Every structure is written in C-alpha cells, then in structure tokens.
Amino acid sequence: MLPTEAPQPDLTTLAQPATLSGNVESSSIAPSFLKNFLNDNPYFQAGFGLMTLGVGLTVMRKSLVVGTAALRRRMLVTLEINNKDRAYEWFLAWMSSQHAIQAQKRLAPWTRSHQLSVETTVEQRKNGSSSAMFKLVAGPGTHYFQYKGAWMQVKRERETKSMHLMSGTPWETVTLTTLSRDRGLFPQLLSEARDLAMKGHEGKLVIHTAWGIEWRPFGQPRLKRPLKSVVLAPGVAENIESDIKAFLDRRQWYADRGIPYRRGYLLHGPPGSGKTSFIQALAGSLSYDICVLNLSERGLADDKLFHLLSNAPERSFVLIEDIDAAFNKRVQTSEDGYQSSVTFSGFLNALDGVASGEERIIFMTTNHVEKLDPALIRPGRVDLMQLIDDATPEQACILFERFYGGRDIQQEISEEEVKALSTTLRTLIQQEMENERTVSMAALQGFFIRNDARGAVAKCRDLFTQRR
Ligand SMILES: Nc1ncnc2c1ncn2[C@@H]1O[C@H](COP(=O)(O)OP(=O)(O)OP(=O)(O)O)[C@@H](O)[C@H]1O
Structure with a gap:
C-alpha cells in the first residue's frame, strides 16, 4: 500500500484537543501552586501584612493631614x-x-x-x-x-x-x-x-531717606528744634511760616480751581546761615516729617525720582539740598566721576508731578542761586524764594544774649555787662559790614561755644571774611 493511502489525520482536530488538554492541565496546576506558595511562604505573608499596614498608615496620615487642614481652616x-x-x-x-x-x-x-x-x-x-x-x-x-x-x-x-x-x-x-x-x-x-x-x-522729628523707590525712616526720631532757636533776619522766618500756613489752609481752594496742591520753596544764601536748621525747625513746629532726597545717589534714575516725589509720606517736606551742585550744568557728576542718571528734564518732570490732589511741599537749598537754571526756579516749581544771609547785627546780638545772658551759671557776668557787650558786638558787626565783611551764624555759634562773653567780643573780628 502506498503510504498515500494511509488515512491522513485531520490536523485541525488533532491540534485542538492537544491544545485544550494542555490548558486544562495548567489551569488546574496553577491555583494549587499559588495556594501552596501563598500558604506555605512565611516571607510573603509577612510582606503582604506589612504592605497592608503601610497602606493603612498612609491613608490614615493623609486623612489626618486633610482633617487637620480642615480643622485649621475652621478653627x-x-x-x-x-x-x-x-x-x-x-x-x-x-x-x-x-x-x-x-x-x-x-x-x-x-x-x-x-x-x-x-x-x-x-x-x-x-x-x-x-x-x-x-x-x-x-x-x-x-x-x-x-x-x-x-x-x-x-x-x-x-x-x-x-x-x-x-x-x-x-x-x-x-x-x-x-x-x-x-x-x-x-x-x-x-x-x-x-x-x-x-x-x-x-514731639520728635522723623527724617526719611530714599531706599530704592521707598521712603524709610532714617535713624531714631530726633528731638524737635524750637523754631525760635534759629535766629533769622527780622521778618524772614515769619514770612516763610505764614506762607506755608496759608498754603496748608487752602487745600479746598486749590481743589476747586483744579490747581495741583503743591508748593516749592528755595532758601538760598551762604553756608552756615541756618537754611537747613530752619527747615527742620519749621517741619517740627508743624508736626511734619522730612524726606531728604539726594539727587546724586547711585542708582537714582528719572523714573525712581518721579515715584519718590509722588509718594512722599503724608505730612512731610521733601528736602533737596545744594540743588546748584546737582544741576548747575544740567549734568550731574559726583566726586568719583559717577554720573547720576537723573536728567535735568527728568527732575523738572518729577517736580511738576502728575496733577493730583495730593499735598506736596518741596524745600530746596542752594549757596549759589545765580547758577540755577531759570527753568528750575520758575513759579509753580519754586513759589517762594528767600535769601538767608550771613549774620546781621540783630541776629548776632540775639545769639550772643542767648549764649551768655539769663541763666548761664558758669560765668560770673552780670546781665548788664552782657547787654553792654552785646551793644559792642552790634557796633563791631555794623562796622565790618560797611567794609563788605561778614560772618556766618554757624561761625558765631562755634565761636561762642569756645569762648566766654568778653573773649568772644574781643576776638570776634577774626571771624569776618570778605563778602563773596
Ligand atoms: N540763623 C541761625 N540761628 C541759629 N543757629 C544757626 C543759624 N545759622 C546757622 N546756625 C547753626 O549753624 C549750624 C549749621 O547751620 P545749617 O546747616 O542750618 O546752615 P545752612 O545754611 O543749611 O548751611 P549750608 O548751606 O552749608 O547747608 C547749625 O548747628 C545751626 O545751629
């Protein structure tokens, strides 16, 4: 017989039972193996237990955190x-x-x-x-x-x-x-x-300085200086004081007319005549603070300056000293050659500010008013200009009598003698002034501190210098 005659097995039917029988075997083996493995393996049992414990703890911790947060929110x-x-x-x-x-x-x-x-x-x-x-x-x-x-x-x-x-x-x-x-x-x-x-x-004067774009109190508040302790020529202090008081009383007047509520003052005169002392004493007498602005400060640029001038603390004067040094040539260069980034036009802009109802009082001082650009001192930027000059005979006598008169116990000198010495001093100053020679109040103050009354009058001619 030819092999071809042999009955050919049906490959599909053969294959299927074989596959089926194989699956049946493995599925019956696996559970029993797994069961045995799980039941008999102590390591697995311990690990599983630990895992359950870990999950439980995590859930508890999470719920504790959520619960505490909720409790915190509520309580x-x-x-x-x-x-x-x-x-x-x-x-x-x-x-x-x-x-x-x-x-x-x-x-x-x-x-x-x-x-x-x-x-x-x-x-x-x-x-x-x-x-x-x-x-x-x-x-x-x-x-x-x-x-x-x-x-x-x-x-x-x-x-x-x-x-x-x-x-x-x-x-x-x-x-x-x-x-x-x-x-x-x-x-x-x-x-x-x-x-x-x-x-x-x-009862104290707070000085603020610029910290970046903010104003911050500088040091401890200082004792206020009595206004009368700054001796100016007759009528000068009264003139500035009455102007500022009138301005402060007219807030509504400015608002009704849409005029920016600001006032600028320029005190000019030789060094040591009392400009800064007077501004500080005036601020103290009106219970105002002082914001000292240094235009040559490193890092100060037009935008920061604008911000600072527009955001000065309430009830404060902005004080800009020696304005001539900053802008006499429309370029500002400090001693070390550093050029400030504040431009002259930026400064004028900042002075003008946005037309707001906010009160703004600016005091500027200079020793050289003649060097200032006319644009800087035009009305609206500077509303009151006042010369604070070297000592007049009256100022010198008032200072002298304050130093040596009254309750001074260190000197054995009578009130009459103080008066007589004061008259001598007056004549002496008048004579010097006729020769165009003057003395600053600061120089007199320093001299009076170092000398007794008689010595002060006897030697004070040495202090005078030719008027510039
Ligand atoms: N008119 C014054 N009356 C009383 N004290 C004065 C007067 N002027 C100056 N002094 C005294 O002299 C010192 C210097 O004064 P101050 O700094 O106010 O002068 P200044 O005019 O601002 O000077 P500068 O122009 O150099 O800034 C202070 O201790 C102050 O007490």
Whole structure:
C-alpha cells in the first residue's frame, strides 16, 4: 500500500484537543501552586501584612493631614504681615516692648521664644547726648505669646533666595495664628502697635531717606528744634511760616480751581546761615516729617525720582539740598566721576508731578542761586524764594544774649555787662559790614561755644571774611 493511502489525520482536530488538554492541565496546576506558595511562604505573608499596614498608615496620615487642614481652616485664623507694610516694624517693636515690660516687672518671659534678634538704636537725650539701646525682637522662627487671654503663634520667615531689588533687604513675613473666635484681637493688637510707634514719634522729628523707590525712616526720631532757636533776619522766618500756613489752609481752594496742591520753596544764601536748621525747625513746629532726597545717589534714575516725589509720606517736606551742585550744568557728576542718571528734564518732570490732589511741599537749598537754571526756579516749581544771609547785627546780638545772658551759671557776668557787650558786638558787626565783611551764624555759634562773653567780643573780628 502506498503510504498515500494511509488515512491522513485531520490536523485541525488533532491540534485542538492537544491544545485544550494542555490548558486544562495548567489551569488546574496553577491555583494549587499559588495556594501552596501563598500558604506555605512565611516571607510573603509577612510582606503582604506589612504592605497592608503601610497602606493603612498612609491613608490614615493623609486623612489626618486633610482633617487637620480642615480643622485649621475652621478653627484657626491667620494674619500675614510682610515687611513692605509699615505694620511690620510696628508689630516687631510692639512685641519687643512687651518683652521689656515683662522683664521690668521681673515676670516670666512673655513669649515662648528661643530665637531672638537684636536691634540697636541710638536714643537722643534731651540734653543732646545720645546712647545706644538694644532691643530684643522676635527672630526668624516660631514664637508663642498670649494677648488678652488668647494664645497666638508668630511665625517670622525670611526669604533667603530673593530680596527687595531696590533696598537689598530680604523679604520677610510674620504670620500670626490664633483661634477663629479671637480674630477680633488682630485689629486691636495692630492698633496698639501703631499707637506705640506713634507715641515714640511724639514731639520728635522723623527724617526719611530714599531706599530704592521707598521712603524709610532714617535713624531714631530726633528731638524737635524750637523754631525760635534759629535766629533769622527780622521778618524772614515769619514770612516763610505764614506762607506755608496759608498754603496748608487752602487745600479746598486749590481743589476747586483744579490747581495741583503743591508748593516749592528755595532758601538760598551762604553756608552756615541756618537754611537747613530752619527747615527742620519749621517741619517740627508743624508736626511734619522730612524726606531728604539726594539727587546724586547711585542708582537714582528719572523714573525712581518721579515715584519718590509722588509718594512722599503724608505730612512731610521733601528736602533737596545744594540743588546748584546737582544741576548747575544740567549734568550731574559726583566726586568719583559717577554720573547720576537723573536728567535735568527728568527732575523738572518729577517736580511738576502728575496733577493730583495730593499735598506736596518741596524745600530746596542752594549757596549759589545765580547758577540755577531759570527753568528750575520758575513759579509753580519754586513759589517762594528767600535769601538767608550771613549774620546781621540783630541776629548776632540775639545769639550772643542767648549764649551768655539769663541763666548761664558758669560765668560770673552780670546781665548788664552782657547787654553792654552785646551793644559792642552790634557796633563791631555794623562796622565790618560797611567794609563788605561778614560772618556766618554757624561761625558765631562755634565761636561762642569756645569762648566766654568778653573773649568772644574781643576776638570776634577774626571771624569776618570778605563778602563773596
Ligand atoms: N540763623 C541761625 N540761628 C541759629 N543757629 C544757626 C543759624 N545759622 C546757622 N546756625 C547753626 O549753624 C549750624 C549749621 O547751620 P545749617 O546747616 O542750618 O546752615 P545752612 O545754611 O543749611 O548751611 P549750608 O548751606 O552749608 O547747608 C547749625 O548747628 C545751626 O545751629
């Protein structure tokens, strides 16, 4: 028989049972193997148990975090103060004052804090002397304190990676946290801090300087100088004082006519005649602050200047000294050859400012009024120009009698003799003035400090110089 006759197996039917039988076998083996493996392998059982525990713990932790956050949201309230805001300094000073009170009363520390920073300030005493004072303020970190029976958490954080571009100081925030029900204490606490800061300024003159585009208090507030202590020629002080008072009384008048509410003053005259002293004393007498603007400051450009002049603190005079040095040639170059980026036209623009209802009082001083560009001193930019000159005989006599007359106990000199010496001084000054020779009030003041009354009158001719 030919092999071809042999019955050919059906390949498809053959293959199928074979495959099927194979699957049936493996499926029956696998569960039993897996079962045996799971049941008999202690390592696997322990791992599985641990995994279940881990998952359980993670879920619990997550729910705890979510729950705490929800609870915090419902029960706690936070207040963020950053160092761009004035309340920042007030709050830190207030915290430090509470520390000091507690220490004075020898009570337990008021805050629960272990991270303190020191702030050194120079305090000026009434007699003119000064002393350095240290204040301990809450440093970066977390602190706790009680205020009116409520516990508060203070978190002071300092940004180390970025800083204030203009001033170079790091960004800082303090976050206060307390119970929601005590949220009403925040405004109370901030008002207390503000009032405390204002109290420290009472009767004092605050000087601000530019920090980038911001004004910041410079040093400690100074004792106000009595206006009468600056002795000017008859009528000069009264003239400026009455002008500024009239301006301050006419806010509505300016608003009704749409005139920008600003006034510019230029005090000119020789060095040491009392220009700066008078502006400071006037600011003090009106309870105004002074913002000192230095046009040659590095980094000051037209845009920053515009911003600074438009955003001076309320109730303040802007003081720009020696304006001739800044712009007499319409280019400003400092001693080291550095050229300020403030342009003359930028400065005029900043002086004019945007026509706003905001009050702006600018005082400029110069020793050389003749060098100033007429555009700078036109009305609207400078509304009152006043010469503050070298000592007149009257000014010198008033200063002399203030120094040596009245209650001066160091000298054995009678009031009559002081009067007689004062008359001699008057005649002497008149004679010198006829010869075009003058003396500054600053020079007289320095001379009176160093000499007794008789010596001062006898030797004061040496102080006079030819009028420039
Ligand atoms: N008219 C004055 N009355 C009382 N003291 C004066 C007077 N003028 C000057 N002095 C005293 O002289 C010192 C210098 O005065 P001040 O700086 O005010 O002068 P200034 O005119 O602004 O000078 P400069 O033009 O150089 O800036 C101060 O200590 C001040 O007390």
